Amino acid sequence: MIHKQTIQKSLWLLIALFFFLPRAVQAEEASLNTYVTPLFPESQVDESKGYYELLLPPGQKETLRLEVGNSSSEPINVQVTPHTAYTNTLGNVEYGKDVEEADPSLIHSLDELMTPSEVIALAGNETKVIEIPLQMPKDAFEGYLAGGLRITEVKEEEDSDAPGGEGVAIKNEFAHVVGVVVSNTRDSVQPELELLDVFADQLNYRNVISATLQNFTPTFVNQLAVEATVKRVGENEVLYKAEKEMMQMAPNSNFNFPISLEGDRFRSGNYVLELTATSGENEWSWTREFTIEADEARKLNREDVMIDSGVNWWMIGATILLILMLGLVLYLMWQKKRARESEKEV
Known part of the structure; x- marks a missing residue:
């Protein structure tokens, strides 16, 4: 009877753990009136x-x-x-x-x-x-x-x-x-781009390296294509890369072009970005060194939803549950052994 009650309690505990998981909520789409x-x-x-x-x-x-x-x-x-x-x-x-x-x-x-x-x-x-x-x-x-x-x-x-x-x-x-x-006029303006900054960043809670591209001219940059690679300073191995075509920039605007780490952790150190942007016959290229500090890397890694934070609550919960069940079994065995010894003494 005691073993049956123990199993039932364990099942209820597992069910309770499932209910504490976050659940997605879907919203209905509505049409414009x-x-x-x-x-x-x-x-x-x-x-x-x-x-x-x-x-x-x-x-x-x-x-x-x-x-x-x-x-x-x-x-x-x-x-x-x-x-x-x-x-x-x-x-x-x-x-x-x-x-x-x-x-x-x-x-x-x-x-x-x-x-x-x-x-x-x-x-x-x-x-x-x-x-x-x-x-x-x-x-x-x-x-x-x-x-x-x-x-x-x-x-x-x-x-x-x-x-x-x-x-x-x-x-x-x-x-x-x-x-x-x-x-004011129909005169065309030649587009020009600048690389403003490179830094460790996040996009939708995922680690990326952001390269801030600026269009400082009062004209659109059409059919923009960007290719970018990131290496450690002094090394030839490409750690991360990104490329995208058919983009467009508004006049006098900037945006952060993301280079995904694909679920990898940030590691502190000195890096170099090589980036090429093209629009029609126009081409711009930059090579820029940047540094990722240790504190910055740790902070972003903790916030990245794709990275295992090192604390597996399911494993911890299962371990605690097993320890409790093992302790209960040992306690019951000890009680049973004690009861037998008492019967022998009688």
Whole structure:
């Protein structure tokens, strides 16, 4: 009976351990309730394009008009917000979000030249034209200013942080993005790149070596291809490498090109990066030494989800369980032996 109870308790303990594991939660996808059509002004360069490409003189005012419709039978609220284009870690241009820190070469942020709309109500199946004013910089500039208009469906929800748990917060839902590119002239600008930095980093909680590439010119860098290798200083063995094609950089922007360690640990020491970038007939090459400190390596290794931290809680739990069961068996054997000795004495 005692052995049966012990087995049952062990099974319940194992079941409890399983329930403490984190579980993923899936969210349902929802479709957009809006449709958007840009209405181009006379300053539009090419009306066949699905975004604004405007040629305007310095100091000129322009109005960007968007036809926004509600495709559902229920009333909704929408808002249009301007944003400045930047380059994300994947090597793609983002038109409808804000970068954490703008590139220092960026003189005019497009979002600062436009005014966002108010939150606008649309009845079921209603269509409205939303106007966004644009004020060009007073001083002439070369190349392009790039960004986008984000048309967002917003919903009101209870704000638990409000006093007494009451209040209303605006929650952004799903969005369309319409690109905006403005210029003073049609003169082309030659793209130029610079390697700003190389450092130990993480991307999605995985160890990478990041090479910060900067486009400090007011033009797009198209069909960008990058090849990179990392070696220890003074050695020929390639430790890590990465290559990617068909990327694009926004004007006056930078991004961190990641070189994955493929689940490997950071090890302190001196390293050298060799990186080549090409765009059309343009080519840039750099060789840059960098150092990974021991404290930095330990910190990043602990945070990497692909690296065994050295503490296997399943193994520890199983070991403790086995020790407890072994101790229980030994205790029962000792009790049984003691009972037999007591019977002999009687």
